[in-house]
Amino acid sequence: MQRAAVVVNPTKVKDLRRLRDELTAVLQGYGWAEPLWFETTVAEPGEGQAREALAHGVDLVAALGGDGTVRCVASALLNTDTPLAVLAGGTGNLFARQLRLPINKYADALRVGLSGTDSPIDAIRISLDSRGSSEFDSEHIGLVMGGVGRDADIMADTTDKLKSRLGWTAYLVAGLRQLSHQLIPARIDVPGRPVLSRDITAVLAGNCGMLQGGMKLMPDAVVDDGLLDVVVVKGGGVRWLSVIGKVLTRSHKDSEQFTRAQVDQLTVHVGTPQRVEVDGDVIGTAHAVRFAAARGALTVRLPR
Incomplete structure (x- = not known):
């Protein structure tokens, strides 16, 4: 049996x-x-x-x-x-x-x-440089999305007690604390592309593009294409209006406040150590984070 x-x-x-x-x-x-x-x-x-x-x-x-x-x-x-x-x-x-x-x-x-049917899907490999030694000293796996910066601060502020009381709107309550914040100097390195230096709120890399409440941060995300959908956010103050507009309209037009891309790997270096989250859990603090797609690494039973 x-x-x-x-x-x-x-x-x-x-x-x-x-x-x-x-x-x-x-x-x-x-x-x-x-x-x-x-x-x-x-x-x-x-x-x-x-x-x-x-x-x-x-x-x-x-x-x-x-x-x-x-x-x-x-x-x-x-x-x-x-x-x-x-x-x-x-x-x-x-x-x-x-x-x-x-x-x-x-x-x-x-x-x-x-x-159901056995279906191979991608995973996200997330490596952290937690000591600032330019070496990645820990690795984690994600299925939904990972991020470095203020989105990880939101996850840290969204306690289990708050979620039990408010459901998914607990994330909105925690997010209100980040409406005004200091931007993070960052360097974003994608193999084969020019290095991007920018002050950011957060960088997110996802396998699934959906947010709580049904909003789609990454409308083109597919779980089995071998690619990560990346979003670079520069929010804070009135800049959030542009960010929210991009998400709601699913716009593919880049701006200084909101940039989308699809890559198989990227590394984010931050000027000061930042929290890192994966699938809603804070996994540590890092000077640099590498996100890489692991194509077809997990077999999931899905409806026929």
């Missing part, structure tokens, strides 16, 4: 016992064995559990939680033959929304994982 592992973020579920029974019944209805069951913790947010599941030789790993949980589980599955089922629950769920998967409907999402 085939067997799946379910990696659950318990903070997203009210009744774990009932959920486990429900998902086990779905699996057994498809002729699968009772699943391996893992719960995440603050110290082990999903990657370790997924690696343990792989060691047991499971046929499918289901990640139940928000974008952060899915990202951590997926990092263990890169470049393996084991597919990922996304059981999306939480506030943002941008990855699941981009792939048009069920949200907060765990049994339906698991059915997609059991009956």
Whole structure:
């Protein structure tokens, strides 16, 4: 019998016992064995559990939680033959929304994982120079988008308590704190192109272009094209009007406040160390960040 592992973020579920029974019944209805069951913790947010599941030789790993949980589980599955089922629950769920998967409907999402098609999609490799030594000393994986600058400050200010009270609008509340801010001197290096030096609010590189609330920051983003969609933002004060207008109209015309591009790799050097986020989680502070597309590195079960 085939067997799946379910990696659950318990903070997203009210009744774990009932959920486990429900998902086990779905699996057994498809002729699968009772699943391996893992719960995440603050110290082990999903990657370790997924690696343990792989060691047991499971046929499918289901990640139940928000974008952060899915990202951590997926990092263990890169470049393996084991597919990922996304059981999306939480506030943002941008990855699941981009792939048009069920949200907060765990049994339906698991059915997609059991009956769907294996689809290779890209991942984002994010490397940090955290010491200012011109060497990248840590690497992280993203599925939605990563960023350096004020967008990471917004993520840091968006606490779980705020999200539980306000839902996705918690990000807007945190963003209001960044309406007025100091710009960050940056140097943006794309192989084969002239180096761009500019004062910025943030640089974002994405695999999925959707934001909370359904807005599309990167309307041309595709999860399996081997490219990152990049946005360079120079906001603050009245400049935000131009930025908001570009996002709402999905304009492809560049300006000093808002520039879009598609690349397979870029490196952002900042004048002072800045926070870096990936898929809504702050992963550290860095003097430089390299974003690179890993084409087809992850297999996801998607609807037929």
